[in-house]
Amino acid sequence: SQQGEEDPQALSIQEGENATMNCSYKTSINNLQWYRQNSGRGLVHLILIRSNEREKHSGRLRVTLDTSKKSSSLLITASRAADTASYFCATDAAGGSYIPTFGRGTSLIVHP
């Protein structure tokens, strides 16, 4: 079974708009990571947030983590056509073997 589940499954926006994706998970975690996957390519690590952190920024990316709700969100501001990709959250269970476990992903399409 997959630990993290992203929402929505698909998101279609215009260039310049913001995109928000959510991730919910079931058990306590050490870290939560967001990855991007372009069609037919490998996954690229975007950002890691630790369980004791609430918010992190990296360029146009903003990630929040609410451990009480077991959820995280990824915000991409001022989106570009090049942001079109699938986005996955990956969690590693606290007390476990620290293996990144992925959800099904959110497919983002940014229209030029």
Place this chain on the structure above:
Amino acid sequence: EAGVAQSPRYKIIEKRQSVAFWCNPISGHATLYWYQQILGQGPKLLIQFQNNGVVDDSQLPKDRFSAERLKGVDSTLKIQPAKLEDSAVYLCASSSPTRLGRLNTEAFFGQGTRLTVV
């Protein structure tokens, strides 16, 4: 820094045939993962190595899948015999267990091998 290398990029085989995938992780990365990604789904872990020892292979179908990591560097994943449902992208990833003195699970992925079983 060179990334994770995988080969081949694509493979088409008939069911019941055998296939092998190869992965060369980033130099110095002790942890190596093999994931299976079926179309439209997220990657599912098959096996994790720490150096040349297996950490977790609970989701590896051991009746047909095998993996090894000789000398704690390169790794091969084999399927014998293949089934139609094994059609997927097989992703190899590596990570360094600690970064700046803290536990690190940021994984670097290869481009994957797309397997089609017909």
